[in-house]
Amino acid sequence: MNKLRLILISVICLLGCKKERLDEKKDNRFITENKALSTTRIVNLSMYNQVVANGDTLTKYILRLGDEAQRYIPTLYFPKDGILGTIWQVPQDLFRANGIAQMDFNDGITRLKLPVTEKYGRPTDYYLLTDSLAGQPRIEGQPAYVAVERGVGQPSKPDHFKIRILNLSARSKVQIDGDQLESLEGPVSLAYADGSLVAPQTTNVTAAQRLSDYIELPYGSYQFRVLTPDGRQLPGSAPVNTNNKIIYPSNSTISTRTTNSFESAMLTFAPVASYQPGGVYTIVIAPYNFSYYDGIYEKKGALQNGFRVITDVNPGVNNTYYRLQGVNALPGSSNLGFRINGKALASGISYGQSSDYGRLIQGMASIEAVDASGKVLATLTGQVLRPGQNYSAWLYPDQQGGAKLTLVANDLSGFDAGTPSPDGGAQNGLANDFMFNKRFLNLSPDNPYITFTFDNGQLDFNQKATVNLQPGLPITEMPYIISARPGYNKTFQIMAYRSSPAVVPGSWAEDIVVLKNTAFVADELLYMSAGRDVPIQEPGIYTVALIGRTGNGVTEANKAKLIIVKHNR
Template identity: 55%
Template sequence: MITNIPGRLLVPRSFAQTLCLLVLMVGFTACKKEINDNRPDNRVTTVNRAPSATRIVNMGGYVDVVANGEKLTSYVYRSPNDPDAFKYTGTAYFPEDGRLGSSWQIPQDLFRKDGTLLLKLDADRANGSLPELTIKDDYQHPKDYYLLLSQHLAEGQPDYVEIERGVTQPSRPDHFKIRILNLCAKPKEDIISPRGQIEDLTGPVSLAYADGLPVSDKTTNISVAQRVSEYIELPYGAYQFKVLTADGRQIPGAAALSPDNRLIDPPTSSIGLASNGEVVLSDLTFAPVISYQAGGIYTIVVAPYSFDYLVSAQEQRGGAIQNGFRVITDVSAPPNTTYFRLQGCNVLPGSGGVSFRVNGNVLVRQLAYGQPSSYGNYVQGNTRVEALNAAGAVLAAAEYTLRPGQNYTAWLYPDVQGGAKLVLVVNELSGQLYSAGTVNNGSNGGLVFKQVREDFMFDRRFLNLSQDIPYLTFTFGNGLSAGTAAVNLQPGIPVTTSPYIHNNTLLYHPYEIMAYRSAPDVVPGAWAKDITVLNSDRFVARRELYEAVHRAVPTQEPGIFTIALIGRTGKDVPAAEKAKMIIVKHNR
């Protein structure tokens, strides 16, 4: 309460109350501290530069950029023998290493008021430099400038090619768009190789699936004069696209993750290997297996590149100029938070034609015994999968919660009593795996694992879907172990921990896969002589792809496969239902 006394100040009745109020105010002030976020900012650059609609696609090894007379890179020529030959200081526009990389979305702030940009690009001493080019940014018509190998390396090759880039999303949200761009040219100089001259891969080119069958009429026989095809739309998924010449020969991929896959045999463009004092050929032409995502837009560009080749088993050289192809991402796909892929496979003996239904929608009708269906794309979440006989009655059904971005196979198989059952298996198609290494840091015994990605994989997983063999072990020839993921497999129970066997080491030699009746304490067990041995050439989809151009058929082809034992054993089993191994390939 405040007392009003004439001629005096108004004061609180209690001085103690005032003192308490002052103490509280000081306390609150003292407690108010500035909160500092001391977390480090590890971004290469913190400058937010808006991108233009114009992109540089660097296929000629250019490293130095001068824009409107200002040097944007830190490249300086050093001798290749210099230990710091490839070390450059980051710059404002190229903060990682100060050099032009494989592609560059030009920032808007580099364009002048009239919307133009004057660019000059330099490579090393071998490739020289480009004349200055004036670029105009056009938001309505996004452009790519493909910088090509120097003219003194390839005949009739322009310094660069201007191509309009598609940015319109696919008409179906679970599809991607792809096209082919033909910038082929003939090398000006031949190379010296004991195997012969480098082959001629010029002329019209066509886009094909892994088995060599054409993808579309719109991406077939694209000439150098036409240059670029229309975009076509395909369901998202894992593909191994191949590029074929007019007579059906394969053009090698030019951006392999593994250095071994960048080696070519000059007369055939196939992958070679130095082994035991000689050059061994795989008879395979490198083409990457890539997951093309829903909503993405891609260009496969064919142009001259510099490849490595084996002169002998002791010497490897670079500088073989040959036409190769790269996959360029025109528009990156958004994260897939919606769709998964699923196929059915009928391995139920005596079932005849089987239909698969997913959430009431037909995936495939009348699927024959021993055959997989094509894939369907579905929205993630609670999913009911059904298998129906020819009369439409449900043989087996199961409900799952299925996740986006995953690839599944629903196998219809017999349980131990012979009844129909469904098992869903997740297929890993990303190429991601963990590689073991060592580091001297005193922890974990020095053993470390790092995540790596493969783009030319030979991945095999094994399944036992026969009701008559309680324990099954798969081996290579003569009982050679195929790994723990192939040991003592029980009917309908897939291995889920490290389920794939990566047998790239067998790439250059034929091999066999054998079935053994095993037991928990007996491995591999007794060879199942009644089950036909599976030869490695069964992994070749179409022999005609090689034979039609007079090439040797390889021992196998890359991809992600499931090898499943299906059928019955015994004397009274019909021939069509006898136990056998089948191969299901999950990428196209």
């Protein structure tokens, strides 16, 4: 009887029971309808946020709901927030049979009408400039928009990227309260963080010429600067931290607020960013909207020439290459070399110096340090080197007078994971593109515990990164001090203290010369030649290492000292 009942229940379930769909997943994408994209892009450098195409409104205007803040409504063409952003790749279905879409861009007050053309085989960007406000022209020397062909060809070397200059600088007609903006229109040159020029093709690019040729550079982390002919720096216009968009009017540096006034940080914002292998980029110089301080109050409306980086080709995630350099921290050595899997990585590295980066394919690796004759001094085997990572191989002495290698992974992302929370997560995580990150290493075997401090033994907030560092053992959890401490406008020095697990910071190591803030400025002439004040320090990702020996009989050249390795260019 029970068997018959079981059979009947099974038949009923097969006929009438609804099967539970366990494999259903929510689709959280902004765009759920596939739309074929054209090769034409709108690059919006102005305040426009609304788009009408061929008479149809593609965006949504502001919606007010009672006392709520202003909100935007997603639309089919702008499904994230319903407004035009910086870069918009125009869908193909907006172009008529003649290949033209009549576009109307506006911000509720100012309007710009133009025909946008799909040029097959010639990808094109339409750059919309900040031309007028309520019908009043704000710039002179440039039209309201400029159409520029976009390069989509890959670099000739797969571990390189391509970059060029687009100079759309113009004279601003905008006056601001209480001060005069400096003039930054005219020819511009692309430079590295230390002020050295990148290439002839990207030097003295005029507004009449507009476009430079693309050049190819090894992928990596760079802080590109844009210079006028007399060496003044143009400010970056799209910082992650919006405080860096508040400029000091007379010299376009970052403006900082004090209790009763404001002052220049003596630094011009330029982002520290990663440029990926296979990527193609354009650095666009144009008038942008900045803010400024009027007394102690922030005000909008400082229209100044600046720059921002536009990605022409996004290569996606780097799943192939990593970067590796060698650093010679072995006293008494010179002309040192490094090999990776038996192949030369670098040679001729002096004591206290680092090599250039090699770009290598991810995987298992063996690293060797060799002297000038090729004799192997130290080896690291079985190292799994992962794509997208940045490594430094440090050669340093052990207590017995031999040599060791230690491999350190450098974090160049600029991301601050924030304060650890009790549940094992983190609070206040923050991305940054203008970082002053410093990591510390103890590579001196005669100093079993070293604590790094600021003036007068003052510890950094992140003591994990600085307290009781042991020889050859890099800190891996929260390894950087991340703030601009002691700030933009206060000098500082880094000191080494001989400490112990029970005594922190310990005794000041008077025999180790302190490292002053000026050591974090690559070339003071970059500022002085342009009539600027030299800043307290420059942004970047640094390692500060104690190298050398301590004790009787140690030569002056081999005495323990602090060195700096900067990991972005």
